[in-house]
Amino acid sequence: MEIDQEKYMSKLKTKLDSYSPITIDSWQFMQSIVTFKILNKEEVLLRNGQIAKNIYFVCKGALRAYFTNDRGDVYTKNIFLENDLAGSTVSNLLQTPSTFTLETLEKVVLISINYKKYRELIFKHEDLKNFYIAYLEKNWVIEKEQIEVSIVMENATKRYMKLLNQHPNLDQRIPQMYIASHLGITPTQLSRIRKELKK
Numbered sequence: 001m002e003i004d005q006e007k008y009m010s011k012l013k014t015k016l017d018s019y020s021p022i023t024i025d026s027w028q029f030m031q032s033i034v035t036f037k038i039l040n041k042e043e044v045l046l047r048n049g050q051i052a053k054n055i056y057f058v059c060k061g062a063l064r065a066y067f068t069n070d071r072g073d074v075y076t077k078n079i080f081l082e083n084d085l086a087g088s089t090v091s092n093l094l095q096t097p098s099t100f101t102l103e104t105l106e107k108v109v110l111i112s113i114n115y116k117k118y119r120e121l122i123f124k125h126e127d128l129k130n131f132y133i134a135y136l137e138k139n140w141v142i143e144k145e146q147i148e149v150s151i152v153m154e155n156a157t158k159r160y161m162k163l164l165n166q167h168p169n170l171d172q173r174i175p176q177m178y179i180a181s182h183l184g185i186t187p188t189q190l191s192r193i194r195k196e197l198k199k
Contacts, residue, residue: 019138044103046102053115058082065077065080077182
């Protein structure tokens with residue numbers, strides 16, 4: 001499979017700049033710590049219990065992060081699509097085993113960023129440190145709180161509609177059972193919601 005690396009690197013640069021502008025100098029260093037990966041559907045990038053070493057930028061395709069409890073119930077924690085950054089931030093930061101599995105839902109093209117080398121860069125480059133702070137604030141403080149409030153205050157229909165607003169063709173790409181699990185409902189409940197919305 002031929003990859004347009006320049007196009008995807010440009011998309012990664014745009015993603016980083018959307019949080020905080022990156023200088024040309026820092027960007028050159030960033031380019032030296034990345035590699036491209038192509039995986040088929042249902043391949044595992046990070047296994048529950050494995051220590052994370054990378055952050056992934058999704059160029060093309062879809063991934064999911066999921067937990068399995070003691071009873072064998074599976075809960076989809078996150079769904080990652082194009083232009084998302086995926087990985088276990090906690091495992092990367094603490095160098096502890098990941099509590100979830102990261103699996104491909106479609107054939108994917110990823111940019112893999114070596115986390116250890118990236119950490120070294122942020123202590124040398126102020127703009128990369130600013131990006132990292134802005135990224136953590138948006139994804140781990142603001143959005144996390146909004147999700148927590150949404151789960152308690154909004155019904156499943158509203159949460160499903162918000163998800164489709166963010167990713168309009170999600171229900172054509174991702175199996176319903178994963179979307180239902182991500183919303184904290186059963187596939188039957190999701191099916192009912194979808195029927196109601198079509199009326």
